[in-house]
Amino acid sequence: MMRGATGVRGRGPALGRVMPAGLFSRELLVTASRPRALVLKVAIPLVLTLPLLAGHAPTFWAAMLLTVLSAVTGTVGSAMSIARARESGLLVRLAITPRSPGGSMLSWTIASTAVDAAQLTPVLMSIFVLAPVTAPAALSLVLIEAAVLFLANVLGSLVAAASGGTGEVLIDVLVLLAPLMFFGGLFTGLPREGWRWIVGQLDPFSYLDSAFIRALGGAAAFGERRVMLAAALTAAAGALAVLALGRLVLRRR
Amino acid sequence: MIEAAGLEHRFRNGRGVGPIDLRIAAGERAALMGANGAGKTTLLRILATATRPRRGGVLWCGWTAPCKARRLIGFAADSELEDVGLTGRQSIHFWCRQWTSSAQAATLVPRILERLSLAGVADEPIAGYSFGMRRRLALAQALVHEPRIALLDEPTAGLDAEGLEALQTQLASRAQTGDATLIASNDCTFVARACNRVIFLDQGLVVADAAPETLLASVGDTRRIELDITEGAHARIHELHNISGVANAVCASGVVTVDLLDDAALGAVVHVVDSWPGGLQALRIHRLDLSDVFRHLTGTALDSTGVQP
Numbered sequence: 001m002m003r004g005a006t007g008v009r010g011r012g013p014a015l016g017r018v019m020p021a022g023l024f025s026r027e028l029l030v031t032a033s034r035p036r037a038l039v040l041k042v043a044i045p046l047v048l049t050l051p052l053l054a055g056h057a058p059t060f061w062a063a064m065l066l067t068v069l070s071a072v073t074g075t076v077g078s079a080m081s082i083a084r085a086r087e088s089g090l091l092v093r094l095a096i097t098p099r100s101p102g103g104s105m106l107s108w109t110i111a112s113t114a115v116d117a118a119q120l121t122p123v124l125m126s127i128f129v130l131a132p133v134t135a136p137a138a139l140s141l142v143l144i145e146a147a148v149l150f151l152a153n154v155l156g157s158l159v160a161a162a163s164g165g166t167g168e169v170l171i172d173v174l175v176l177l178a179p180l181m182f183f184g185g186l187f188t189g190l191p192r193e194g195w196r197w198i199v200g201q202l203d204p205f206s207y208l209d210s211a212f213i214r215a216l217g218g219a220a221a222f223g224e225r226r227v228m229l230a231a232a233l234t235a236a237a238g239a240l241a242v243l244a245l246g247r248l249v250l251r252r253r
Numbered sequence: 254m255i256e257a258a259g260l261e262h263r264f265r266n267g268r269g270v271g272p273i274d275l276r277i278a279a280g281e282r283a284a285l286m287g288a289n290g291a292g293k294t295t296l297l298r299i300l301a302t303a304t305r306p307r308r309g310g311v312l313w314c315g316w317t318a319p320c321k322a323r324r325l326i327g328f329a330a331d332s333e334l335e336d337v338g339l340t341g342r343q344s345i346h347f348w349c350r351q352w353t354s355s356a357q358a359a360t361l362v363p364r365i366l367e368r369l370s371l372a373g374v375a376d377e378p379i380a381g382y383s384f385g386m387r388r389r390l391a392l393a394q395a396l397v398h399e400p401r402i403a404l405l406d407e408p409t410a411g412l413d414a415e416g417l418e419a420l421q422t423q424l425a426s427r428a429q430t431g432d433a434t435l436i437a438s439n440d441c442t443f444v445a446r447a448c449n450r451v452i453f454l455d456q457g458l459v460v461a462d463a464a465p466e467t468l469l470a471s472v473g474d475t476r477r478i479e480l481d482i483t484e485g486a487h488a489r490i491h492e493l494h495n496i497s498g499v500a501n502a503v504c505a506s507g508v509v510t511v512d513l514l515d516d517a518a519l520g521a522v523v524h525v526v527d528s529w530p531g532g533l534q535a536l537r538i539h540r541l542d543l544s545d546v547f548r549h550l551t552g553t554a555l556d557s558t559g560v561q562p
Binding site: 030089098 | 298301302303320323324326328330332338339340342343346347348350351352355358376378394
């Protein structure tokens, strides 16, 4: 990053002098320029989570809420951001730069995931403080949380590209998330056999839900190693999807 | 620099452009003019590689591949700015870095800020910018990397006199370095002053393509006068047609518009109109401009929707 030489009026001098070189730094700067929104983003998940943890809610319900929170945080943020960028013409302008569309979208998605991760970090920290978490369970939870947030951002971007605009994007996100969360066993638990069992094994949300259950001291469906493998595969699938479909997201009018 | 052959892109409602053959040479400052829906923005988007034409092809400095062409292009859309969380300098720097290295951006960003008179507000958040400042910023974002081909959609919208002057200087400077600029604008005064070529589009087709002076010469040394009269007096407009030197006279909404071939007819026109009930209220005189040439060629006004029933 390059630093400018002149003084800054109307904002923090340090922030105003950081010059964004790519979409990653640009997105982080835009987020940091709205500190009040950032505080609210961090506070809301914490306000929802702390009563669950402090009140010793049943692990199944607590894990379900935390998984839904992660899925919604990842998808809605990126979907709204992409939909607004599409309407303002920003995506078209990005599409006609010499940068590869897949690379641009990957940078954007990683930045958006980083913001979401910052938003949910206090939640994870409070789990680690208030619940009896082992080190492998904590590590697997952090990894699958990061991977699911990344995939959720990818899904949000793709939904925004296919959606009719900011007015419709929230409904479209929910239409996509509802079956994913249902087949991930968030509401009913994972079935032990049949086609729903197979779908559950492929659904990243089921691994995040399982990691939350384990961290909160319940009986998890998947072991830590399997959750970590799922995290790696989820991140890889998300990266491949965004690289392959980035052009569609940028070029969709 | 740009060569488009058989370019066509029509939407389901029939609007769009083409077929069009177009060549923009190095150093040219060309303007696309046409009514709303004539295809100006669609053509600019195709040339900017944002829209793939249904038929025909484009050569950008000899390149046919859009990914190669994008290295050469700067595009300013007529949409709003999204970078409201950044300062002007940060926003321009971000766009500059999409084409250039950090070291080049360090030189280019202050240069464009200076040229478009944005240096004084460069470190303020864009959220506090006026509409005119945002339009200058959009131009700065498109021109900061000094592209060989600049495509600017409605670049004069929202600009004040100083902004127009800066833009005109920028266009002239680009022409001197052999860079081509194509703008879409119906600002007749700016186009006549800043561009050396005008392309009239009507319903997606090129109806005229010449230097502004040539187009203006096609309507001769005609002057247009507008006379404000009392409502109802226009029933006697036929009296103006009998005056020698009057090419045309029409009346709408209490304003009589008269095209004069001979300045000597002005006195007679004023005398006749003043004799009508209510008399002459006000008088304005101007030379015909590019919008009049457009109307003469197409039968429609530049500020109309351009959609035929």
